Amino acid sequence: MSVDSFLSLLQDDKAELISKAYEKKERIYEKIVTFSRNIFVPVTHQCRNRCGYCSFVSDDSNSWITPDRLEYILMKAKNAQCDEVLFTLGEKPEEKYPSAREFLALYGYDSTVEYVIEFCNMALEEKLLPHSKIK
Numbered sequence: 001m002s003v004d005s006f007l008s009l010l011q012d013d014k015a016e017l018i019s020k021a022y023e024k025k026e027r028i029y030e031k032i033v034t035f036s037r038n039i040f041v042p043v044t045h046q047c048r049n050r051c052g053y054c055s056f057v058s059d060d061s062n063s064w065i066t067p068d069r070l071e072y073i074l075m076k077a078k079n080a081q082c083d084e085v086l087f088t089l090g091e092k093p094e095e096k097y098p099s100a101r102e103f104l105a106l107y108g109y110d111s112t113v114e115y116v117i118e119f120c121n122m123a124l125e126e127k128l129l130p131h132s133k134i135k
């Protein structure tokens with residue numbers, strides 16, 4: 001299907017688009033369902049924002065996962081035969097909380113993004129695929 005016909009169906013006939021997608025899925029994958037066992041790591045609940053719908057965010061300065069704690073979590077994930085690690089966190093908490101800046105500095109980082117990149121590298125060293133919600 002060309003991009004133009006896809007966009008046209010998306011605008012004009014979503015039911016047909018869904019039907020075509022389903023037909024293609026059935027043709028290629030039949031009834032196969034796949035999943036990847038993963039572990040969820042809330043790096044910190046602190047966030048510079050306060051989106052009205054968010055139930056994740058918190059002011060808790062003790063909500064940070066330390067590198068030592070992550071090592072333990074990764075070991076548990078390996079023992080549970082996980083393949084992936086999902087890192088979730090608020091957006092740039094260091095811009096709002098002095099405690100976040102202090103926590104990051106304690107481990108030698110200027111930003112949460114750098115901190116999470118290191119967490120991703122730690123996951124890769126354990127042969128776990130990292131997913132991050134870095135904003």
Ligand code: SF4
Nearest residue numbers: 047049050051054090
């Ligand atoms: S964690 Fe995400 S959704 Fe929640 S307040 Fe921060 S930016 Fe908004």
